[in-house]
Amino acid sequence: MSPRRILAAGFALALTFCAFGAANASASPFMVSIMQDDNALIYSTHEQRVSTLNSMKRLGVDAVRITVLWEAIAPRRRINGSNPKAYPRQNWDRYDDLVREASTRGISVYMNITFPGPRWAQEKAPRGAIQRTWKPDPKQFGRFVKAVGRRYNGGWTDENAGRRRIPKVGFYSIGNEPNQGGWLEPQAEKVKGAGLVPTSPALYRKLLIQGANGLLRSGHKDDLVLIGETAPLGVRPENFKRPLRPALFLRELFCLDRGLRPYRGKKAAARDCGNVRQLRVLKRFSKLSFGHHPYTKTLAPGRRDRSPEAITMANIGKLPQLLDRIAKRTNLVPSEMPILLTEFGYETSPPDPFNGIRPELQARYINEGDYLAWKQPRVFATTQFLLNDVPPQSRYPKDTRLYWFTYQSGLFSDVGVPKPAATAYAVPFHVAREGGGHRFWGQVRFTPNGADQQVYLQVKIGGQWQDAGGVQRVNNAVGFWDLKVPNAQRGQTWRAVWASSDLSQFLVSREVLVP
Incomplete structure (x- = not known):
């Protein structure tokens, strides 16, 4: 197809x-309009959720992307993770409510199922500051994905809310920004006999294999399933935390060197390439696609990053070319995979004086970004990251970066005042x-x-x-x-x-x- x-x-x-x-x-000719705002859609009240969905519908949103965060749903104690009933009921309620309310408005729900997980499902890190994202257990992650898939396959009856059947969700992705240390660590570490090696691709490979099996075993073979969800920028392998550039990350995920030749011997062993053929499981999905976040930070959408290994909106055409070359070289994923741009946006100043651009420029840039995406025949969705600005961290002084460490990329301020981008989006x-x-x-x-x-x-x-x-x-x-x-x-x-x-x-x- x-x-x-x-x-x-x-x-x-x-x-x-x-x-x-x-x-x-x-x-x-066809592009799905997606929007993400977890604060308003997930971490909110029922009334706020309904109001947000109504606002998104008026703007023309077709689907909402939500983070289904493993650590936010799992209990502190070890459980049989593949059974939705093993999780606290109240931890599912916000998602159940959203799925029902979105369904009544004709809005699709797109679930990004992602690590990090609970402490009991992560390896012990070398220091406490990085424990949260350190080496999630792939098998436990696969069980969590299966639990999500079972709950939202259209056949699950809610334990509360009048014991109504929960509508089916047919749109998923596995993992979020695995090439970013804020989501998965270590990004790189020293391996005996091989030196400093990118390690997050191997970690994600294991998580992806198990996550894919979880979705297949819960009845989602013919649903829309995204892999990747990669961040646009990064560096060469440096340490546990620093992000990897997406082109490098993708080659390493499939155990290919810079010339797209398979790693062998010690280099393959250092990258845990013994399981790479298990990625064939991905071809069992009839609608397998690739998700990517083509942010340019404060640069115009058409301005390229200095590194050819970065993939932003400015060189988004590089992504389908690279994926097709990997498909041809490995036969592990189909060629001509659809690409969905699943996060994009610009922070504004005001309010953020450190990371924002002028609101008028935000409006211009999101329109230019949409145009550049439309020009790519393999791109079938764009995603606006945030409807509303996230309130600042009031526990810090107002004139500090920490105060503005939240995101101000909304079409509206944190109190609902429209920016020029609101009309530009519509x-x-x-x-x-x-x-x-x-x-x-x-x-x-x-x-x-x-x-x-x-x-x-x-x-x-x-x-x-x-x-x-x-x-x-x-x-x-x-x-x-x-x-x-x-x-x-x-x-x-x-x-x-x-x-x-x-x-x-x-x-x-x-x-x-x-x-």
Whole structure:
């Protein structure tokens, strides 16, 4: 099955595509809009959860990504981890509630099942500060994944909440940012006879094998399952904590050297490559896909990192090429795996004076990021990380980095005040120079999928907005439109205006300066 049909089947959305002007055959006509905000969706009250889902639905969100954190659900004592009943009932309640409420609103739930786990399921670390993420037990993790899979396979009856059957969840990923020390350690360590070796790929390989078996044994063979969930940046192997660059991490995961040749002998032994063929289990999933987080931090989406081993939005086309080369070399994963960009966003200043960019720039960058993702035919989803800013850590002084150590990448402030990015997310609009002219691109994300829409383009002349080009019909399944505008001039300011069919309602995009 082609990547496009895999994702279409996974979300049951039509794949009609009719772009304006010269259609871009190399672009993706279908893209799932995902949003993550664990604070609002998981670590909150029922009322906050419902309000958040309603807000996301109004913005055009198709699916919500939630972290199903092993250590947050498991008890402190050792248990039979594959049985959902072995876990405290109240630890499941927030997830059960979310799945039910999302289902009633037509929003898919995407569960990122991830380590770290409880203390009893982690090896003893060399020092206490890194104990939380140190070498999770793969078999115990696999049992936890199986428990999650059993609870959300559509056949489980809730122990409370009126003993109602819990709706099925058909969208999962295994692990989160395994190339980051904040999630998995050690990233690298010294191995006798081999020196400093990247070790997180081998750890993740074991966790991935067991996690995959857990999902298969709980009835999710034909559901959408993501692997990877890799972070975009990193360094060469240095120590327990420092993150590994994703290209290096992926090669090492499949026991391949820089030239994509299999490691042998002592190098293979140092990387625990004896189990690499067990990754064949991944091919049993009919909708296997790859998740990646293409953050650029404060750089524009189109600006590349200095390292060719980094994979950000600016060089996201490198990822499908690398995955296909690995598939061809190893035959352990299918070629042409769909790619989902499962975290992306920009922190703003205000409020964060240390890590943020101007709110207007955030709006521009998330639209440019959407455009760059749309241009990639293998990318089938983008994810906005956070609806609302996370409140700062008030136990620290306000003028310190620790005070702002939480994330301020929301479309709204922590008290619900919209940033310019809120409208930019609902009505993306971007202008790019192309072939001596200009491509105008956008999406009416907030409108119902599959419903025809209309957009007007306007240019500012003499301080007044004037219609340019008449109505543009939008009949793409998820609201994309794409138009060549030959008469656009550098330095002009344009905007896109969505209008309801009876012209009684309008929504205006951000203003864009033609490059």
